[in-house]
Amino acid sequence: MDNKIRLLLAEDEPSLGQIVKESLETRNFKVTHALNGEEAYEYYKNNEFDILVLDVMMPKKDGFTLAKEIRNENKNIPIIFLTAKSQTKDVIDGFNHGGNDYLKKPFSMEELIIRAYSLLDRVTVKNNFQNIVIGQYIFNYEKQKLIFNDENFLLTHRESELLFHLTQRKNEILDRSFILNKLWGDDDFFNARSMDVFISKLRKKLKKDQNIQIINIRGYGYKLMC
The missing domain is CATH 1.10.10.10 (Winged helix-like DNA-binding domain superfamily/Winged helix DNA-binding domain)
Structure with missing residues (x-):
């Protein structure tokens, strides 16, 4: 039985997305990588995921818009935003659009993994x-x-x-x-x-x-x- 954590990664930089995908897949994650917001939303609608990692600045549909659409359908799935911005206003915007956590680029893979597991643990508690x-x-x-x-x-x-x-x-x-x-x-x-x-x-x-x-x-x- 496949017990890997199903993660949707929306990242428009192909090289960064591939690095993140490969790193996560060595740590019990099954990663689907989308290169823009529209592609990510199609993946979301047609598959089941445990957690979403969304870049804020993406072509076709930005991460905030994508998260807002997903939140209209699913209030519980954990969402982590990736962004080069770190002003307080940007962080508040992220949480107001349904994000659970906010990671500033450049970031370490260990930090992303720790934050992902922390959010997944909280969802497990809430579902009980x-x-x-x-x-x-x-x-x-x-x-x-x-x-x-x-x-x-x-x-x-x-x-x-x-x-x-x-x-x-x-x-x-x-x-x-x-x-x-x-x-x-x-x-x-x-x-x-x-x-x-x-x-x-x-x-x-x-x-x-x-x-x-x-x-x-x-x-x-x-x-x-x-």
Whole structure:
């Protein structure tokens, strides 16, 4: 039985793509290499993959556009962006388009492999917790929604990710810097303010159960109490 990790690599530089492909294939990956965004999307539609590695700047369809289209169909598959850009805005754009991680060129193969395995481990954990009980709510991670009696509250991708991490440390402190770096790519002031907004949105959606609180532990992070 073939238990290799199925990886789709979208990289328009043929030589770099071939090097990455060959290196990964020595480490238990089965790699399909696409030279542009349109070709990558065709491969994605016609095959099954465990993880995607997408160059941001590609002909025909860039990596952000490709990731956004894929996220409309699959909320869970891990996506790593490869890019020569590393400004905070570029990183934020990557996460806003559905990316899970961001790797700046030039990169080491060891770093790519470690990041890929880390994301795959997180997906395995999440797949074991499709329905999470939060007080009187049911949190369906796969469908990104909260259920309270007969009411459904749809969550955005980032709301769902943030709530998942809060539930995994229920009644414990979720470190502020950790979650900012995981979901926003940087723990700067502006991202911290953005996260505060998302926390407020989650509080409103969870307010029907008065025993649920998301407490701000100043200087440390947040705690989901229920």
